[in-house]
Amino acid sequence: MTDFSHIPDAPRSDHPELLRALAADLSALDYTVDGVETLLGAEAYAAFGRDQTVPASLKLKHDGGPLATVVKLWLLAQPVDHAAIEAALPTLGVDGLLELGLAEYAHQGATLSASVDLRPYGWPADADGAAGADLWVASDLAAHQRPGVLRKDHVLGIGQASLTLAQGTIRRHVDRALDLGTGCGIQTFHLLHHARIVVATDISERALAFTRFNLLLNAAELGLKAEDFDPANPDARISLRLGSLLEPVAGEEFDLVVSNPPFVITPRRRGEGAADQFTYRDGGLPGDDIVATLVRTLPTVLAPGGTAQMLGNWEIYAAGEGTAAAEGTAAQDGAPSAWHSRPASWLADGTEAWFLQREMVGPGQYAETWLQDASEARDAAHYEESYADYLDDFASRNVAGIGFGYIWLRRPESALKAGAAIRRFEEILYPIEQPVGPHLAAAVERADWVGALDPDSEGLAGEYLVVAEDVTEERHQKPGAEHPGVILLRQGAGLRRTNLLSTELAGFVSASDGELTAGQIVGALAMLLERDDAGFAHDLLEDVRNLVLEGFLLPA
Template structure:
């Protein structure tokens, strides 16, 4: 194990002088350089446009008005770090009196070009729960010209925010942030983990993370003089830096982008923040196979990933299933599928490679040729949840954050993005297939495609679903003796043709959480209607069998299984004792 503790990495923020970093924090706090403060400065319309990487409204809002006696100091830092504009020396000096311009340059946050300063990094406010932070990363494509640098350190992007809102928050002893980047997942983990290990293959990424930790030390409950008491930064690939260790929670937004491996591309063309350096989706396959080895009993891993779907595959998740250890529990949610062409276009835009026409065509061809060698028909994206068998999951339902934007940045708070959607299986809202082994079997294995917008953050709802699975597993033998109630957000919807005696379609809908819609049989609808916690499931099934003159065991067994699935999906809940 090699601890990364250098604060002096070229072309990255410097973190060797805590006095300067503390002075910067005081200046930013005095400016009210927060998410709310920036929104008040810009106004709602310009603020929303900035979240879409549209800078013009914010530039107009921060320009000095002719009638103003002096420039707004908050506007000066917004123009510098969020808009990528040159700022006059005097304006910046007024905004950062404690740090000073020499200190600004010493920290590597801006450069002086003849009395006008230009940002070297993106430094922006970020907030979750009641925690206000500042996060440094590389400037995004919308803030600078040309293709991104190959060792680009991504800031607050869509994928990282998606993972933050998906993560199930529970108090843990040890957590691992695999591929930390600028440290977004690490900041969230510190709110509920005693100690967090953060790894990355990039020295620059770890340097950004170290700077961000020191800048936000008070808010993150860290001692700047003893970061290792709560945080361990490690340099290395995949699980090598933590070999032989065990963690209660692992989160990872790995470099999962499937990068062409043909004669037209070379290793020096990879972007370290997104390209794993392995053929196809091997980096995701490797992590799915190996992550359980670093989990403590009952430990959970959550990650994002891409996976290839060959044209001759029996299902979108068949390859994912082949990667799993038989003893590992898994829940995979696919939120999107793209064709090889659409996938190539997405990631070429992400790194601004479309700004160079020759490069764009060459790499676009390489993407299509590479996918063609493996007969890839589509590429899936989504979430992978893994658990090593052991103690049942407990969580505190803590708040999480969400957002948007892939290649650029967003101002933190909570955005309007969407993460999951569309149910498979029996739910009429889903065209995707679902395979589930849970409840009566005692082991959770679920693969489903969800693409419509869901309630955010989704992490607490995923935790509740896992807890319901564990409850069902604990009551495999006496489920019929349990009492159930209908969840508060559930409504029933009936459709029938004019003049018909009975409805032709009965739907059960969730207003929150995963927002599933379930197509009901009349007998299952009757059981749900009568589930008020008074009678047991077995008593309700017996009564319906008598009412519908269905005395056979097959009817009762089917209705019990359908009821079990309604509990798993959150339509029905165990009644309070």
């Protein structure tokens, strides 16, 4: 069984003493997120997030200090003098750097160039007492660091999608967790802080080699020991496995699964093989089938009550034409249909789900994004051909738009619980608070609370409610009008939703101070508004239920 410690064209992790030396040197340099930002300044550091290295390059042009040396080497991918590296990394030295596969000689041996991107990554301690971390992450050099189209087995670094998933994951202590499609190991870093055992899988040997290197480089910070990596030990804290989708974990169960899968929708070409695909983003299936497959099958590896969180793309068909492709008809121009129609069709009976759409783009913009991502725009003829392939592929299935967002899945604890399954499809296209994971966790808790109310008794009518602390009310009316024409509730935190209120619902919220039950407030409003019809109470309580689910109102 391979341990992925020595894979061609990947950093080596079979020399733990060299990794400890490297970690000591990087710590001494303060090669951390804060340290690099202090060196560069906020503006130049922020430019890295846009793949712009020029501001940092200008800032460090005349700086020969040791921290500037490693920033030039690994973040700017500039050739660096041999002696400068020896001074910056005195414990590891140039020989150790070369042995680990982190650099190579350039220009007839006069200088050294980076073989990988090695950058600081971390997060601060939070208000709930969770510890922070200062780590380092190795990955392949990106397109803005090394000319040319990316290699097909490119190992992606700290991308926006990785951060989005990490910020959105609900952190709870679990026994066994799975990082499906680990890449360079970002999600595994986070899982180790709240899971006893973490299994990390990938279809790429190089990706698993990068993950192992990153884990061993950060072993002290992550509290890992040599025995935690033993592939022959079924109870080892870390298990790295090669394989596609759920094949490496068939027959096992997990309390938590996280996945940033290769969800990018890519045109399939006749005769193509795995070597023709970018493994970090292309699952090899047509359309959005890779995401559909995971949504259908992930519940099979979840323990009762277990959850899965992933990112994904989904196709949105032109209105009324979702079956045209199957019937062999041509695509027509048309507005997108309900975006959640296709994702909803993937769910197995009893699976709980929450799809949160964060973005929707048209086929052209989607093609431009991913052709640029792999630097495929450098060759004009290739770019035009590939762009046309994307448009033809989407047209063959009548795709009017492509959605992106969070997916949360849960296997109910029992058949009884499955009867009150959460099924939510929500679109939020504006900025939300990050990390959003704690707010998603609170939303699930509220949904469970509402679902547990006994429908045969008073249910929600017998509960005491209060307005959440971050909620404010806005009233808008035309000059001289006696009553407001629009009443809005706004959240200042979390998902930052806005809810349009009716007069009676606004009255209910105003009276929700925990002193009266929901049923008592509804009864008082019925008398005040002279509404004695049975539908009034039912409809108002249904609106109140939605305000609870969305976090505007909370149990007292």
